[in-house]
Amino acid sequence: MAPQLTARGAATRARIVESAAEQVLAGGVGGTSLDDIRADTETSKSQLFHYFPGGKSELVGAIASFQADRVLTAQEPYLSRLATWDDWRGWRDAVVAHYGSQPHWGCPIGALANELIGTDPERAAEVTAHMDHWRGLLEAGVTRLRDTGELSPDADPRALSLAVFASLQGGLLLTATAESIEPLEAALDGALAMLRAA
Amino acid sequence: MAPQLTARGAATRARIVESAAEQVLAGGVGGTSLDDIRADTETSKSQLFHYFPGGKSELVGAIASFQADRVLTAQEPYLSRLATWDDWRGWRDAVVAHYGSQPHWGCPIGALANELIGTDPERAAEVTAHMDHWRGLLEAGVTRLRDTGELSPDADPRALSLAVFASLQGGLLLTATAESIEPLEAALDGALAMLRAA
């Protein structure tokens, strides 16, 4: 699909994705034009289509992968472990710290998925897959908790992970509307309390 | 701002808002053009600007009010009461029933707020106010629960209402990405479990 890249080409491509990711996070897909991206990255129109032959939609897909990677990395090493209550606590703190330090509020993945559903369903499915992968890691953690006896044996890891992930995404949405980290903290504290009660 | 309306005018205006609300829910603000709305309501461009002199942004504001009203109404009589666990259970069921019966997934208010933050901050603040009103009703319910001794005296109604509301909004977001009611049910069950644990 994409042509073979030299080191310079890869750098340009990365520069485009990174800048575009930031702009899209701030203004949404609809609020960010290719010309905005072109201006901010000091590239030309032909470069955009050289590196992303599929146009804006393909670029958005690349942004999603980039952001998914960044967000998941920020939750490590806790996210992959999540075997003890301490791990969960550490995870909560890592999430709060990460999103609190970002230049813009909200979740780069969740907001993207939300917007794309209505305008680019195929790309939305791709973003949704990233979200489901993320939730899957939480489900693995819940399962570990159950298998070590911290949770009732008849706890439902899938349902619980959905609930935790919903709290996270909802907290991030409210974080964006309220321009404050408070809702995310309250949401995650609530999610952990729910887990402990299970 | 808006001219004086006769009965016919009010009916036309309502028709525009209702149809536009549905289209925006399905395709987002960016995915819905004034021409789409004009076509679906069999009106003319001048009518759109006659009833919404502020243009698309003002129409979006009217849509938000319309949807807020519809969504809050669907949660009655539970939402205004929320004094016993039965009320909360009834509320949960009413929410699930309402969103499960809608022609499109997701929350008409949350998704709107999410999109507007990046493109129309002033209008986003208006939508956020609707959300905060909604959350305030939940907070009142939590307070009632605490005052009747169902909750620990040192429970924090604001934090708990934020957590419940985040679960709700996150559940609705996942409902839209997964095209299934399951995440909303899991999220609300989790939120109620969290409340009981408090």
Place this chain on the structure above:
DNA sequence: TCGTCTTTGGACTAACCGGTCCAATAGATA
């Protein structure tokens, strides 16, 4: 019936946007 205000129709515009295309340049390889 007359006059006024509301309602409606639809042509028009200016800006924007995603995408195409062609030509020039830089860099790697042989």
Place this chain on the structure above:
DNA sequence: TATCTATTGGACCGGTTAGTCCAAAGACGA
């Protein structure tokens, strides 16, 4: 050096969009 490919610049285009404008039609009270 010669050549092939990757990279870059930027003009250009067709379609779409929000918004404007003017005039006609309808409603209703005096």
